[in-house]
Amino acid sequence: MIYLVEPFGGSIRRQSPHTPHVFWDDAGLTRGDGIFETVLVRGGEAKNLQKHLARFARSAAALELPEPVGEQWARVTAEAVADYCRERAQDPAKIEAKCVWTMTRGRETTGVPTAWLTVRPIPADVLAQREQGVKVVTTPRGYTVEPDVEWLGAEAKTLNYAATMAALRWARGKGADDVIYIERGTERVLEGSTSSVIMVKKGQRLRTPAPGPGILAGTTQAAVFDYATKQGWKCKEKDIALGELYGTESVWLVSSTRICARVTELNGKTLPAPDNEAEIRELITKALN
Template sequence: MEFTPRKEPVIYVVEPYGGSIRKHSPSLPLIFVDDAAVTRGDGIFESLLVRGGKAANLDRHKERFAASARAMDLPDPMLDKWEQATAMAIADYTGAGNAGELVEAKCTWTYTRGRASTGRPSAWVVVGPIEESVLEQRAHGVKVMTTPRLWQVAQELPAKTLNYAATMATLRLARSRGFEDVIFIDPDTGRVLEGATSTVVVVKGDKLRTPAGRGILPGTTQAALFEAAAAQGFRAKSKEMTVDYLKGADSVWLVSSVRTAARVTQVDETVLPAPKNEAELRRLIAEAAAH
């Protein structure tokens, strides 16, 4: 049975205190003008891949979501309700029958400080289509520009926050210069940190490495990948690294939940040829992302 992806997202609101769940029409407004998500970018989010009719790596996402809430001093999310709302949204999006087993989609959890007038947090789950640009980068890779990360709060606050304005501005700058993505560098030490919305994974022979140190948000896909890679005989661990380390690698990947993996084809002006084991690595990453 063929599945035709819906153009409209499916939205479920989660009541942060009572835990009630209700469906919300995408054609109606949801956020009030005094919500901290709008006025301050004050909140957290989590992006999940939907594949095979379920949210992939759900337990890892729940753990990171709860950690982000603690870091931002938000009330502990009722994770069983978020999981329930996610299952309901996926079922609505994919529809009845077995066709939904074939679809990929994106699920986003959003949890904000809420309205200034009420002091009550806002929370909702959205399931919708994956952007074509994301699928294109997954298939063909990305050229990346390295750049110092000049805002320091991320080094002290390991949370997946809504405050992405500086990151998006950096991405726009990179695209104006002919790149598709960025890798942030610590301005004081020259250490590689992470991508704009992804974790950096470097492959050298049978070694998989991801940057170590402060200022790096733990990656759910990277964690799943390292677990799967170790079972396949790879040696996987964190390591402090420089840009020169990236340029001397067999391959470099940006891994994240929805895009899964985009091979880095160029770092600044250095072209990185496709590795001989590209197909094996793609299979390994895809399996880990959908676990």
């Protein structure tokens, strides 16, 4: 399901998936110059919508793209999700999918940004990771994100994912499913390749690396902390050293479509399932619902 979106709050229209809709000179293709946001679709609706709209707007501001019109993106999302459910002739309550918003700087020849939305099934391997967990290896990013380098756009969720895909290929070559980035020299935990890291400690405590240079603020992590705090959990954003992950109750990678996957192995060392694994899964799932 594809919808084209005029980026200044204009019209929206459905596009055939068999018809080209991005030109050869679009900066999203030639330079990876653009932003995106992935939203979980469950029960016939987009989940955690306001947090995604807020981050999409922050990403656009960081790259000096037009500010996304929140009402427009909410409307086209609802319309596309309804079409997706209707065409599958299933009960919307039983349908799960991912909705991806994309905005690029547009064509060199026009300078007008390009924007579109897709709704697609969640890949089978992602669904499996929810239940089976993930084997993870750690690695530095290969570059340092310095807080005073304002042009880098580290706080934006950009289309420039070549390094991320290379890191995932490297991890899979080592028999792992994913990576957790760490800071070179200090071994401070940053984030997963496409996820936030949550550490569960005894005494109903949740910890996650504080957003900042090299750590994108996670919408799923924020929703989990909001909900867990109301349930009496003590949640904190703080620096986490790699060594802490080996001795804590459990470690989770959370993101919009994967929702949650427990880290079962870290750098070749097995992380045993905690007694409260089912409780943590339920906590994260309810946070998104």
